[in-house]
Amino acid sequence: MNEYLYLYRGGNPMGSPEEMQKTMKVWMGWFEELGKKGNLKDGGQPLDKGGKIVKGKSVTDGPFAEKDLVGGYSLVLAKDLAHAAELAKGCPLLQHGGQVEIRPVLKMG
Amino acid sequence: MELTEHLFRREWGRLVAALTRVFGIHQLALAEDVAQDTLLRAVEVWKFRGVPENPSAWLMTTAKRRAIDLLRRQRTARAQAPELEWQLQSEWTLAPALDQLLGPDAAGDGQLRLTFSCCHPRLSEDVQTSLILHLLGGFGVREIAAAFLLGEAATEKRLGRGKRVLARSRQLFALESRGEFEERLPAVRRALYLMFNEGYHGACAESAIRVEVCQEAMRLTALLLAHPWGAGAETRALAALQCLHAARLPARVDGDGRFQGLGEQDRSRWDQRLIAEGLRLLHAAAEGQALSTYHFEAALAAVHASAPSVAETNWGAVVSLYDRLLELQPSPVVALHRALAVGQQQGPEAGLAALQTLEGRERLADYPFYAAALGELELACGRRDDARGHFRRAAALARNPTERDHFAARLAAAAGPAAPAGPPHRPA
Numbered sequence: 001m002n003e004y005l006y007l008y009r010g011g012n013p014m015g016s017p018e019e020m021q022k023t024m025k026v027w028m029g030w031f032e033e034l035g036k037k038g039n040l041k042d043g044g045q046p047l048d049k050g051g052k053i054v055k056g057k058s059v060t061d062g063p064f065a066e067k068d069l070v071g072g073y074s075l076v077l078a079k080d081l082a083h084a085a086e087l088a089k090g091c092p093l094l095q096h097g098g099q100v101e102i103r104p105v106l107k108m109g
Numbered sequence: 110m111e112l113t114e115h116l117f118r119r120e121w122g123r124l125v126a127a128l129t130r131v132f133g134i135h136q137l138a139l140a141e142d143v144a145q146d147t148l149l150r151a152v153e154v155w156k157f158r159g160v161p162e163n164p165s166a167w168l169m170t171t172a173k174r175r176a177i178d179l180l181r182r183q184r185t186a187r188a189q190a191p192e193l194e195w196q197l198q199s200e201w202t203l204a205p206a207l208d209q210l211l212g213p214d215a216a217g218d219g220q221l222r223l224t225f226s227c228c229h230p231r232l233s234e235d236v237q238t239s240l241i242l243h244l245l246g247g248f249g250v251r252e253i254a255a256a257f258l259l260g261e262a263a264t265e266k267r268l269g270r271g272k273r274v275l276a277r278s279r280q281l282f283a284l285e286s287r288g289e290f291e292e293r294l295p296a297v298r299r300a301l302y303l304m305f306n307e308g309y310h311g312a313c314a315e316s317a318i319r320v321e322v323c324q325e326a327m328r329l330t331a332l333l334l335a336h337p338w339g340a341g342a343e344t345r346a347l348a349a350l351q352c353l354h355a356a357r358l359p360a361r362v363d364g365d366g367r368f369q370g371l372g373e374q375d376r377s378r379w380d381q382r383l384i385a386e387g388l389r390l391l392h393a394a395a396e397g398q399a400l401s402t403y404h405f406e407a408a409l410a411a412v413h414a415s416a417p418s419v420a421e422t423n424w425g426a427v428v429s430l431y432d433r434l435l436e437l438q439p440s441p442v443v444a445l446h447r448a449l450a451v452g453q454q455q456g457p458e459a460g461l462a463a464l465q466t467l468e469g470r471e472r473l474a475d476y477p478f479y480a481a482a483l484g485e486l487e488l489a490c491g492r493r494d495d496a497r498g499h500f501r502r503a504a505a506l507a508r509n510p511t512e513r514d515h516f517a518a519r520l521a522a523a524a525g526p527a528a529p530a531g532p533p534h535r536p537a
Contacts, residue, residue: 012149013149013152014149015249016118016247016248016249016250016251016252017117017118017120017121017148017247017249018115018117018118018247018248018249018252019249020117020148020149020151020152021112021115021116021117021118021152023152024112024151024152024155024156025112027152027156028112028155028156028159031156031157043157043158044157045157046153046154046156046157046158071153072153072157
């Protein structure tokens with residue numbers, strides 16, 4: 001199995017409290033499912049809004065654009081990139097207009 | 110920790126109630142924004158890390174941090190909750206004041222305060238109930254629209270109107286003067302009564318959202334009962350009425366999801382615990398001096414809840430309770446139910462006579478259950494052709510598919526060889 005980084009971008013689960021709770025339940029179910037199948041190396045962390053971009057000597061605030069904002073990340077185990085993409089299709093973020101960016105983690109040897 | 114059902118919805122009411130105290134009713138929109146942000150944050154964090162040990166405390170703390178942030182930024186700009194202004198303006202008292210306002214003890218009173226505020230005399234009862242469902246029950250626009258069979262735009266408009274009036278009222282209803290409390294109490298009870306009824310009787314297929322409306326009305330009635338000024342005989346009678354009706358909810362839908370009237374229900378599915386609680390409350394309600402419509406409606410529900418079958422129901426008691434109710438609240442719909450009870454007690458011909466001479470019957474001309482009641486009684490008299498005519502008319506007047514199906518089924522039964530006595534009306 002290889003390691004992949006999932007970056008969750010965009011997609012705000014707006015709605016009534018009941019709808020938000022449902023969204024959260026779906027997420028928890030999805031993580032649980034990945035865990036059960038042995039595909040979850042590390043559930044990862046949520047990331048807060050606000051940040052800095054350091055470039056050369058300048059430090060600026062950002063990123064701000066909803067679509068660029070990474071809301072969290074996880075580490076997933078999959079056979080290959082295609083498999084990792086397949087697994088991401090169940091991500092509830094996709095129901096709310098968000099996207100999952102998948103990047104392979106480079107191995108040592 | 111496991112996520113309890115409707116946790117967010119319930120917490121929403123606590124958050125908004127507490128936050129409106131902090132920001133003042135004139136900043137209701139801000140209070141709602143903070144509550145929304147708080148729940149959003151919970152979604153973001155909990156989905157990765159799981160539900161915390163004490164979710165309510167987590168949410169309140171998160172809301173508190175956000176509120177402190179906003180108040181620090183806002184301090185010079187404008188007045189906060191007028192009655193708390195000075196405490197929130199000094200760095201020394203800001204945090205302790207918020208601890209108190211957003212602390213665990215504040216929750217019950219805060220929700221009651223906001224409920225009373227929603228029952229503003231300038232708002233119609235429709236607006237009041239929608240507003241309570243929205244602000245305290247955490248029901249979204251779509252959910253209220255579904256429960257009240259109203260369009261989303263109309264619901265939005267209703268809520269907007271309510272919120273504008275609320276925001277213009279100088280401050281939250283204070284639970285400090287007994288005189289003011291008692292002056293508004295009847296309106297609060299009435300709103301909770303209507304809210305329950307809407308969930309229970311509303312002309313609509315059984316759906317989860319409607320049961321939840323009933324539960325929310327019961328939750329707020331329980332808060333009122335827990336308040337020393339709110340716990341009078343009429344509130345007890347209202348709570349009794351809700352319990353005794355809610356006890357029958359599990360039996361109102363059969364295995365195929367079809368609506369079941371009182372006569373068809375499998376009474377073994379009635380919730381005995383709720384019936385016992387309802388009877389206890391009704392008993393406690395008798396201690397007061399005044400007998401309200403809630404008393405008679407609860408007593409009626411108690412007669413039904415205590416009867417093992419339609420045939421073994423004490424119809425004499427039902428008829429006299431309807432007589433008393435009519436004295437307090439003359440209404441053709443109540444009279445219609447009384448006539449049906451007369452039919453059960455004295456036979457269908459007597460029931461028909463009562464229906465045909467019913468005061469205000471012209472107002473029932475388009476009411477499908479009037480036609481259906483005529484159909485049931487004609488059928489019980491063995492006049493199938495007449496019965497079918499009435500059921501056909503009822504079906505034509507039906508306001509939704511559930512009603513239409515129900516009357517169509519009665520029409521078919523009236524044509525068949527054996528016609529078991531069906532439910533002549535919605536459960537009273």
